[in-house]
Amino acid sequence: MGIEVERSADAAALVARVAAALTGRLASVQAEGRVPRVVLAGGSIIEELHRTLAASPGAVDWSRVEFWWGDERYVESWSSERNSLAAVRDLLKPLGADEELVHLPPATDSGQPVQDAAATYAQDFPAGDFDVVLLGMGPDGHTCSLFPGREDDVLSTLDAVAVVDSPKPPPLRLSMTPARLSRSAYVWLVASGSGKAEAVRSALAPAGGTVDPVEVPAAAPRGREATVWWLDEDAAALL
């Protein structure tokens, strides 16, 4: 299935729109009597989204939502480099998430080597699909901790991989694979700013017409119902 594009005028309009879409989706899953399963991410625009959601929680019972992370930096649990620490502070605590439903990825204080930590991280994933996977994207086209040219990570059939030499610090990371991220009803990637425009073009309007997911990992995860790239005009400028 292809990637749908939703454009917003600027970063503020973008996060407001994604926040409204997410609260609507979660509320409708709850109206069906299910506990929604959401995968969170890190990165600048996603952190802005967290703060917007905390201020506009919508008609969602946030104590009845389950959370995972698409990737995590493998550092101490208290490190400010952790994606999950920012999300807990800015989103989950303000909205009253139930700690029992928050699946924090392992940290180095677990004492595990990073390869073992990746297996522990994956063991905590649900047997079924996610409802919404939220993704950010780096200017190089990486998403989660899936970096361009890392074929073993991008094409892995495992649910999660250990990244030992990330080109973006810190070097040790845990990441869901595209195979696992794609086990979701919806995959929503959010990108803002001119720094992401070239990566957006490479994924959505590539020279020659075909995208190599190994070179543009952000293009790899696909939702079972839909894959939507939510862009502001600066990020979409080269389409």
Ligand SMILES: O=C1O[C@H](COP(=O)(O)O)[C@@H](O)[C@H](O)[C@H]1O
């Ligand atoms: O390292 C990471 O970066 C990406 C993108 O971050 P951004 O600040 O350039 O928007 C993010 O999606 C990922 O979760 C994070 O670990």
